[in-house]
Every structure is written in structure tokens, then in C-alpha cells.
Amino acid sequence: MDDISPIRAKSGTNQEGTSAHNRRVMIEALRLNGALSRADLARATQLTKQAVSNIIEDLESDGLVVALDAVRKGRGQPSTPYRLVPEGAFAIGLHIDRHLTRAVAVDLMGSVLARAEANLPFDEPSKGVEIILELIAGVRRDLAGISSQSEKRLVGLGVAMPGPFGLKDSDDKWMMPAWQKFPLLETLAKGTGLNVGLQNDAAACATAERIVGAAHGVDHAVCLYVGYGIGAGLILNGELYSGGHGNAGEIGMALLAPAGPGSTPLEHRASLASLYQHLGLNPADSDIYEQMNALVLAEDAKMMAWIDGAAHDLRWSVHLIETIFDPQTVILTSGAPEALARRLVEAMHPLLPSIADRPARMLPRLQLGTTDPWSIALGAAAAPISRAFDPLFSAILKTRSAPA
Amino acid sequence: MDDISPIRAKSGTNQEGTSAHNRRVMIEALRLNGALSRADLARATQLTKQAVSNIIEDLESDGLVVALDAVRKGRGQPSTPYRLVPEGAFAIGLHIDRHLTRAVAVDLMGSVLARAEANLPFDEPSKGVEIILELIAGVRRDLAGISSQSEKRLVGLGVAMPGPFGLKDSDDKWMMPAWQKFPLLETLAKGTGLNVGLQNDAAACATAERIVGAAHGVDHAVCLYVGYGIGAGLILNGELYSGGHGNAGEIGMALLAPAGPGSTPLEHRASLASLYQHLGLNPADSDIYEQMNALVLAEDAKMMAWIDGAAHDLRWSVHLIETIFDPQTVILTSGAPEALARRLVEAMHPLLPSIADRPARMLPRLQLGTTDPWSIALGAAAAPISRAFDPLFSAILKTRSAPA
DNA sequence: TAATTAAGTCAAGCGAGTTGACTTAATGCA
DNA sequence: TGCATTAAGTCAACTCGCTTGACTTAATTA
Structure with a gap:
């Protein structure tokens, strides 16, 4: 049994955490500044040229960044800028609404590569989830057609739906009560084999505005x-x-x-x-x-x-x-x-x-x-990308290994 | 000149950041749980026994924690709990209000060790700051009388005053316009030689509630x-x-x-x-x-x-x-x-x-x-303690060294 | 052509957490 | 009484990732 210790404490960190943070910082810097040389990155992140070099080499061999042509800008050796590779990672976003559901596949830069929508029977999750799983499978197939790496580089499935979540049972139809009770995340995780995260629609919109807006x-x-x-x-x-x-x-x-x-x-x-x-x-x-x-x-x-x-x-x-x-x-x-x-x-x-x-x-x-009706699905998809690549406090912490 | 690079990026981290974080995590765990053994800390923070042992040894020699009597609790070697040493750190808190100012000295646990108050002339910072500096010097002397270590262990001066800060010039007397314009933090930093931080009164109250409330x-x-x-x-x-x-x-x-x-x-x-x-x-x-x-x-x-x-x-x-x-x-x-x-x-x-x-x-x-009128000054004092000892994201980052 | 400047690499170093075996000191059971 | 068991804590070697300082490369400028 996984009884939780009564001791309250944050988790510590180690070199892995350091490395994870620094990689994320590099990725964010490239995302915000377009393309930067190793020297630029070293100055911006306060790390040494050498540390940056190692990390960039790593990221390059992971297929997350590529070198561009060297640029001459004054004296000294020309610098080689690096930029993010959009195909470095993919995620699926799912938007569940009262009568409609939309799924998209996005890349690391937040570009939508595949999309699909379907009608949902109102507040009937057991039927709805079938439709949803098929929708997801569809965009996943489309994505695989675009990139052979897609499955390997799929970081997760983000779900957005109207909140609030976890309140006391409600008969308010507005609230989609049956969905509130349905074990959605577990079902989707089992049905797709992906990491699944949930946020409400407004949060997804904010996530979308942050990645591309x-x-x-x-x-x-x-x-x-x-x-x-x-x-x-x-x-x-x-x-x-x-x-x-x-x-x-x-x-x-x-x-x-x-x-x-x-x-x-x-x-x-x-x-x-x-x-x-x-x-x-x-x-x-x-x-x-x-x-x-x-x-x-x-x-x-x-x-x-x-x-x-x-x-x-x-x-x-x-x-x-x-x-x-x-x-x-x-x-x-x-x-x-x-x-x-x-x-x-x-x-x-x-x-x-x-x-x-x-x-x-x-x-x-x-x-x-944005007023694009697909933006909530986009934001839902951006959430796993953010979890995987943005510099977050939680990302440096050691994770509790699953109990035996 | 310290022109800021146009490149936007978060700062990276290194082993120092790791170590700083882990020390802070230990301190927070002891603060929240009273007293814990090294083994407890290792479990709670996910670090190895050995890492915890090294950190605790460090903290002990820094005078931040002490061992208590070993306790037998079942089979196995008895554990030695550690707790925070209140005299491990001190801070000064200053509450500036419209007609009154209060200063306190607190220890690591947030206990008030010295206090003093004085009337302030309304919205006349140049006169007020003299009074304030004297008030601070007073509690600092009192504190020195309580602990010979006090000066060495003083982590900073926290200031709380009514906000908001930095808005456009206002003639609203309510807002203490002269104080808004006065270079308070610089003057206090110069006058005390301490690190100075500012927050509004409500934030200070929250800080107080968090440390002891x-x-x-x-x-x-x-x-x-x-x-x-x-x-x-x-x-x-x-x-x-x-x-x-x-x-x-x-x-x-x-x-x-x-x-x-x-x-x-x-x-x-x-x-x-x-x-x-x-x-x-x-x-x-x-x-x-x-x-x-x-x-x-x-x-x-x-x-x-x-x-x-x-x-x-x-x-x-x-x-x-x-x-x-x-x-x-x-x-x-x-x-x-x-x-x-x-x-x-x-x-x-x-x-x-x-x-x-x-x-x-x-x-x-x-x-x-709390409805203690001194709690704002307490919260002000707790802010530098928190900055110095709580696990914060910012605490792991490398700090930009002052330009030459 | 030579001095200067800046990007980037090399190789050794170091610090902090990890690993696994070991020691210490209790309890519990035969 | 005595020995197995359990848990706390230590020892010493190890590893990983950033740092250091010297070096190489390749451009501009005088």
C-alpha cells in the first residue's frame, strides 16, 4: 500500500535536476529569442560556454535543436546560431465541450499539424469516450503520416473541458454532471497509453496564448x-x-x-x-x-x-x-x-x-x-509540451518513485 | 555601464543551486514538522541518507540546527532528531504607517525578540527616515544584548508600508505621496548596511501568518x-x-x-x-x-x-x-x-x-x-528570513554577478 | 601582414549527491 | 539468555554535470 508519510516536506534535487533545468532554460531561450549561438546562450543563462556547448550538443543529438548557417557579425569567429526543431516533440490536445469535441496534434512550436472534430451526445461520457478515443486515434494516424518519429516523440495528451472540477455532486445540466463523475483521465490513459493531464477551458486558452499568442x-x-x-x-x-x-x-x-x-x-x-x-x-x-x-x-x-x-x-x-x-x-x-x-x-x-x-x-x-475555436484544443496540447520542456520549479525536484 | 542584454532567458543552475535548494528543503521540513531524524528527512525529501547526513552536518556546524536526545521507537538503532535553532538567524522588520512606525527583531522561528515604536510626522520622509533609522538602531542594540551572534546572523531588513507602489504621481494624501517619491530603500540600505526588501502591509500580514500563524x-x-x-x-x-x-x-x-x-x-x-x-x-x-x-x-x-x-x-x-x-x-x-x-x-x-x-x-x-498590531512588522521581518531559508525557485538560479 | 576580438573546444578539476557495504544499537522471539 | 531482525547512520569509492583556464579557429581592422 502506498500510505503517504505524515511528514510534510518538499522534494530535494540532484545533478539530474540541475541538468533538466538547464536544458529547459536553453529551450525556452531559443523559443523566446528565435535563434541563439552557444555564446549567446551562455551569456543569457549565466552558464559557462562549455556547459552550454555540452547541453546544446545533447539537445542536437536528441533532435530538439539544429544549427543554422554561421553568421559573421564583426570581429571574431562567426557564431553558429541554433534554433528549435518543431518536429522535436509532439502532443495531442483534446477539447471536450457540451456538444462537441475537437482533437489536434501540435509540434514543439505549437503549430497544429492535424485536427479533427466530432459531435458528442450531451453528458453521456461512456458513449462520448468512444468517440473521443477514435478522434484521438485519427489525429495520431495523421500525425504519423507527417512524421515517422511522431510516436516516439509524443510527450502526452492534454485535455481541456469546462470546469470547475471536483465539487459536490450537482444536477445542474450546465455542469455536465455525468462527465464530472466519469473517470475520464484513467480511461483516456488506458485507451491511448499516453500521459494525460487536465485543465479547464480558460486555462487552456491561456496556455495557447502563451505558446503562440x-x-x-x-x-x-x-x-x-x-x-x-x-x-x-x-x-x-x-x-x-x-x-x-x-x-x-x-x-x-x-x-x-x-x-x-x-x-x-x-x-x-x-x-x-x-x-x-x-x-x-x-x-x-x-x-x-x-x-x-x-x-x-x-x-x-x-x-x-x-x-x-x-x-x-x-x-x-x-x-x-x-x-x-x-x-x-x-x-x-x-x-x-x-x-x-x-x-x-x-x-x-x-x-x-x-x-x-x-x-x-x-x-x-x-x-x-485569438478567437480561433480550435485554440482551446491547441492550449490543451501545449500543456504537455510545457510540462516537458519549460523551466518549472517542479521540474528540478526528484520524483517519488512508484512504491513497490 | 550595465546595459541589459536584449536576450530574454531564465538563469541556469549548477551544484551550488542544488545544494542551496536541498539545505532550504531541510530547513523547511524541520520548520513544518518540528524535529526530524536524518532518516526521516531522507525519506521526506527523497534524498539519500548520506546526502542528508552531509547537509545536516553542515547546518549543524552553521548553527542552524541541533541534535536532540536520541529516541527509541521500536527495533533498530534509535534515531537522533534535529530541530531548528531559533538563534540561527535574525531579521529586522519595519512597519511604516501614516502616523506611526514600528520595528521588531525576530529570530529564525519568527519569535519577536525586540520591538520599538515611534510617531512619524505625516508624509515627511526626510524627517521620518531619521526617526526610523534610530528605531532600527535601537532594536538592533537590544538584539545584540540578547545574542552575541546577532550581527553576524542578521539576514536583512524587511520593510512593510501601505501600497500601491510606483503609480503615477498622486496628490491623494491618503497615499502618502512624499513617501512614494522618497528613495526609501536606498536610504535605509545605506543607513543600516543591511539588505532591504519592500512589501505592502497586506503582503507582510500574509508573510506573518505563514511563518507563525x-x-x-x-x-x-x-x-x-x-x-x-x-x-x-x-x-x-x-x-x-x-x-x-x-x-x-x-x-x-x-x-x-x-x-x-x-x-x-x-x-x-x-x-x-x-x-x-x-x-x-x-x-x-x-x-x-x-x-x-x-x-x-x-x-x-x-x-x-x-x-x-x-x-x-x-x-x-x-x-x-x-x-x-x-x-x-x-x-x-x-x-x-x-x-x-x-x-x-x-x-x-x-x-x-x-x-x-x-x-x-x-x-x-x-x-x-492575528490581530496583533505588531504583526505587520513581524511579517516584514519574516520576508528576509523567507528569502534566505525557504525553498524558492529563484534560490536555485545563478545570480548575475555585478558588472565590473 | 599582424594585432585584435570573439566563438568555440579540450582536458583536468571539483563539488554534491549516489551507491553499496558496513557498523551500531535497539527489539522480539525461541 | 542468545540470536535473528530491524532501522539509523557512516565510510569510501563513484558518477555526473558544471567550472576553469589554456588553446584553437576565424573573422575584422589597422
Whole structure:
């Protein structure tokens, strides 16, 4: 039996941890700066030229980096820049939503190489998981067609679905109660043989923005995701923060006032679900996206009214987020058509005053992130990549070996 | 000139980083578990007995740990537990407030060994800093009288004062504008020869709760501090989070509604400043504490009305904090008399529903923390201790050596 | 052409955790 | 009583990964 020791302590580290950290630091540096020579890397990471040389040699033989042509830039021996090899690693991302599921395969750089989607029967996980496993197998086959190395270099499967997770049983259909109870991760792990990780949809959006979007290289950012529900993905100190129980950022359930008639959850005012209800749309319609787009372009009165109302609450949400987190930037992403998201951001201006309203800002207080409906699946896929290659505190620690 | 390289990268690490981390892990384990044998530590930290033995030997010769009597607990050689030596390190904490300043000296365990306070002329830093330096010199002398090692083992000076910091110039007297502009840290560093760090008062409160209070050993906690203003100290992943520009948690400026008449800052409703105003008290009165206490004990109608009003907004603040951070617990601390803080917490119940309302909680959703008016100074002092001895990601990284 | 500058390599060194055998000192059972 | 068992802790050789300092290579500049 694996009874846990009552002693509380963090794990120690050793040379393996050192090496793992340094490799990750190199990879991140190349990711953020495009291409760097060994000498550049040595200066940037504070390591010696020799240490960097050894690590780069390692990474090159692992197929994670390649040398580019030498460049002459003044006196001295020309430097040989290295860059990441996109095909150095792959991951699968899965987005499970109420009526739909999407799977993508991405490479180390976060480029989507294969994608597939399917309808899901509502809240019937035992049927749904069959569909999902087939979907995953599909993109995995597609990926194998692109790279013969794909299976060997597959670092994991990331799953994103609406949270929150692990609360008390709910009959709220909104919450997909059957999925909440279903042993999803175990089933997927068994069905795919991959490492599986879970995050909520907003966190996945933030992960996507960080790997290829507006949060690239930004260590303190909050990503507001306006989808069927609404949530916030938190990038704090360069890592995704998920709270004591994995539900940080689930702001859809935040009440808009302490009591009284205004005390409704944010989700009821500023989410696509609220939009569908306001406009009498059916989210199961296959052309729902086009319907929304048309209404925005036509400046439909009811649509505009919803935008104004949602913007009113979102403007305030941004104010609260800035006041609480003091981020470098807030990114608004959405599952809605880009035109709608853009109108929403415009309607949120002017922003409320806050501590973010400082003299020398590098980044805008609020920016529009991606509105690609595949971005949640992309973010889900980016999570295992990040776990495997980003410099994380947890990555230096010794891992508890499985008990005999 | 120290022009910063345009290359963005994290710093690498080496054996020194490994060793530093492991020492810190040992210290934290002893702090959290009281006393542990080398074998216990080896199991808890995943290191080998031998590695632990070497580290403990080191720490012992550095005077940071001592062996206790061997204990027999079943078969096998008796184990020799070790515990932290309180006199292993000291730090000075400084609390600067609008009319008052306090300094304390603490040991490694967070026990206050010396304390002193003085009045400050309002918002006149050039005069104030003289008083402060003298105050610090005083507790430093007292400390030297207690331990001959004190100077050698002094790890730094922590400063806590009301934030936010670094915003655009303000004429708001509330913000202590002259202090905002004054080069405080440089002056104190020069005047004391110590390493100086700064945090806001709520962060200091959280640091205090973490070293000796309700957040001891809790990795995800939010500490609401109701003082002259109101703020939140954020313990995330076991470290204090201070945001992109050091102002995370400054929720006093959070507006209570997106627009309209209810759109006032939280600080105007739930802070001691608002209480003073509501009751017509003068915060500069020397017996203000007793006055408040008497009013609470007498159940004065205006006092009770203020408590109800503040509790109304605070209840909602807790709801928002839980929804955003998903912490293990929320701690309410205050500069007010304990009776008042206790009534406030009582008045906040029942709490609003939130994701924190989960089946198997280990810790209460809301608990009353310390109301000792010295706790901010204590937290300020705990910050350099934490920087020096807690396992932090930053502690493993190589530090950029000062340019020639 | 020679001096200068910078990238990158070589080989020895060193520090910190690891390994496996050993010692010490209890308990438990015959 | 005596011996097997169990667990704490030590010893000494080892390994791994970064460091050091000298050296090589290849460009620019005077």
C-alpha cells in the first residue's frame, strides 16, 4: 500500500535536476529569442560556454535543436546560431465541450499539424469516450503520416473541458454532471497509453496564448475566455496557476453583487450562453457561428444591446483582475466570431481606472487574443509540451518513485 | 555601464543551486514538522541518507540546527532528531504607517525578540527616515544584548508600508505621496548596511501568518488585511505572489460595482479609515484602540451598523477571492482590536456559496488570523528570513554577478 | 601582414549527491 | 539468555554535470 508519510516536506534535487533545468532554460531561450549561438546562450543563462556547448550538443543529438548557417557579425569567429526543431516533440490536445469535441496534434512550436472534430451526445461520457478515443486515434494516424518519429516523440495528451472540477455532486445540466463523475483521465490513459493531464477551458486558452499568442514570453498575464461559459486563465510568474484544488480562475460563478437583485453570476451576463438566450439562438445549430457573425455585421439591435451589457460587466471584471493580480496585460479570448469579440473589446473601452493605469506600460492593458475555436484544443496540447520542456520549479525536484 | 542584454532567458543552475535548494528543503521540513531524524528527512525529501547526513552536518556546524536526545521507537538503532535553532538567524522588520512606525527583531522561528515604536510626522520622509533609522538602531542594540551572534546572523531588513507602489504621481494624501517619491530603500540600505526588501502591509500580514500563524504550512492561502486601508496578501504555490509590478492584492481600490452610485472603492466601505469616519473618531488619538474596543463591547449601534456594512462587502470579497484563487483557506487579519475583528468575521457568516464550498475541506473557508498590531512588522521581518531559508525557485538560479 | 576580438573546444578539476557495504544499537522471539 | 531482525547512520569509492583556464579557429581592422 502506498500510505503517504505524515511528514510534510518538499522534494530535494540532484545533478539530474540541475541538468533538466538547464536544458529547459536553453529551450525556452531559443523559443523566446528565435535563434541563439552557444555564446549567446551562455551569456543569457549565466552558464559557462562549455556547459552550454555540452547541453546544446545533447539537445542536437536528441533532435530538439539544429544549427543554422554561421553568421559573421564583426570581429571574431562567426557564431553558429541554433534554433528549435518543431518536429522535436509532439502532443495531442483534446477539447471536450457540451456538444462537441475537437482533437489536434501540435509540434514543439505549437503549430497544429492535424485536427479533427466530432459531435458528442450531451453528458453521456461512456458513449462520448468512444468517440473521443477514435478522434484521438485519427489525429495520431495523421500525425504519423507527417512524421515517422511522431510516436516516439509524443510527450502526452492534454485535455481541456469546462470546469470547475471536483465539487459536490450537482444536477445542474450546465455542469455536465455525468462527465464530472466519469473517470475520464484513467480511461483516456488506458485507451491511448499516453500521459494525460487536465485543465479547464480558460486555462487552456491561456496556455495557447502563451505558446503562440499574445502572452508569449509574458510572465504575468490573465486570459479572459468568453465561451459557452466564462473563465480566466492565470499566468503567474511564468507558470499557469491552478489554485489549491485546480479551480482557480473559474470566475463564471462570481456573483456580480454581494446581495439583492444584481447578485447574479457573471456567467449569466457575459458568456455565449447568455448571448444565445438573449437572442433566442440555438447553440446546437450548425451555423450558429455564421448567425452570430451576421448579426454583428448587421449591427442588430439586440446583439448590440447584449454586447453593451456584457462589456459593462467585463470592463469591471478587467478592473478587478488588474486590481487583484497586477498583471502585465489582460487578454480577451473568445469562442465567438472575431468580429463579435472585437466589438466586445471596443465596447469595453474606455477601461475603468485601476493600478494598471501606470505611466510607462510596455503592453496594452487589454488586448484581443485569438478567437480561433480550435485554440482551446491547441492550449490543451501545449500543456504537455510545457510540462516537458519549460523551466518549472517542479521540474528540478526528484520524483517519488512508484512504491513497490 | 550595465546595459541589459536584449536576450530574454531564465538563469541556469549548477551544484551550488542544488545544494542551496536541498539545505532550504531541510530547513523547511524541520520548520513544518518540528524535529526530524536524518532518516526521516531522507525519506521526506527523497534524498539519500548520506546526502542528508552531509547537509545536516553542515547546518549543524552553521548553527542552524541541533541534535536532540536520541529516541527509541521500536527495533533498530534509535534515531537522533534535529530541530531548528531559533538563534540561527535574525531579521529586522519595519512597519511604516501614516502616523506611526514600528520595528521588531525576530529570530529564525519568527519569535519577536525586540520591538520599538515611534510617531512619524505625516508624509515627511526626510524627517521620518531619521526617526526610523534610530528605531532600527535601537532594536538592533537590544538584539545584540540578547545574542552575541546577532550581527553576524542578521539576514536583512524587511520593510512593510501601505501600497500601491510606483503609480503615477498622486496628490491623494491618503497615499502618502512624499513617501512614494522618497528613495526609501536606498536610504535605509545605506543607513543600516543591511539588505532591504519592500512589501505592502497586506503582503507582510500574509508573510506573518505563514511563518507563525494560520497559514503555516499552507501553500494556497489568501490573507485579507483590514487596516487603515484594506489589502490581500497572496500565498500561491507556497510563495508570496506580488504581481507584475509588486502591487498584486491591492484590493482596496477595487470598485464595488461597475458603474453608478455603488461604484465606490472597497477601501471606502471596509477599512478602519471608513470606520473612523463613520464613527467620527480621530485615528491620531492615542487611545483609539481602546475606544474601538469599548464601542464593540458596548454593542454601540453605529459600530454595529458599520460592522454589518463592512461584513456585507467583505463576505462578497471572500466569495470573489475564493472564486478567483481557489485557495485552501482565507484568513482575515486586522489592525483592529480582536473583539472587533471577531465580530466582523461572525457578521460575515453565513458565507456566500462558492467553489470553496466543497465536500471534504481540511481547513475552514474563513478563519480569523492575528490581530496583533505588531504583526505587520513581524511579517516584514519574516520576508528576509523567507528569502534566505525557504525553498524558492529563484534560490536555485545563478545570480548575475555585478558588472565590473 | 599582424594585432585584435570573439566563438568555440579540450582536458583536468571539483563539488554534491549516489551507491553499496558496513557498523551500531535497539527489539522480539525461541 | 542468545540470536535473528530491524532501522539509523557512516565510510569510501563513484558518477555526473558544471567550472576553469589554456588553446584553437576565424573573422575584422589597422
